[in-house]
Amino acid sequence: MYTCEDCSNYSFKSKCIKGNNSKIPLEARTKKFETSKRFNRQRKEDLERIITNEGILLRMNRSLQAEGSFAQVKHDMNFRRFMCCGQKNVLAESILLAMAYNANKLHNKIQYNRTGKHLFELKEAS
Incomplete structure (x- = not known):
């Protein structure tokens, strides 16, 4: 306090x-x-998790992969604007859009036998 x-x-x-x-x-x-004790404890646990070698690798690769999702949704799925109004309706539509994107991604991974692999090979932390 x-x-x-x-x-x-x-x-x-x-x-x-x-x-x-x-x-x-x-x-x-x-x-x-x-600040709450629970918040401080969770923050410390999160920091310990992200500074490990695995956490560093996942953060590096996450920065490469995040933008591609939005580009694919906009270009490949031809998504330009939400069809409904209201916060709850937009949230529902975005959840459906994310589920469709993930289903399509999983389908492609199954088709090309790439399950259990990352989109890009993991880089080594320096």
């Missing part, structure tokens, strides 16, 4: 401390925030 000791002379105090529902006047308030 972090608490500012004294921010009375801070010129941006009204922008820094948000929330008008407090019974304490703005002049008497100080900035407070905290």
Whole structure:
């Protein structure tokens, strides 16, 4: 938990401390925030996972593969715009689009006997 000791002379105090529902006047308030223990633990576990050799390899290859998916959806599947309106409908349509893309990708891997392999050969971390 972090608490500012004294921010009375801070010129941006009204922008820094948000929330008008407090019974304490703005002049008497100080900035407070905290992070959860669970969040910190998960963040540490994630960091340990991504700095391993396997994590580095997967991150390097992920950066090569991400853009191709959008290009294939736009060009090969001729997707230019969503057909429906509303956040829930767009989400449903994008999930269907992702499922169709993954099914097509799996079909091609099965056809060419490439299951269990990466799209590109994994590079070695330096």
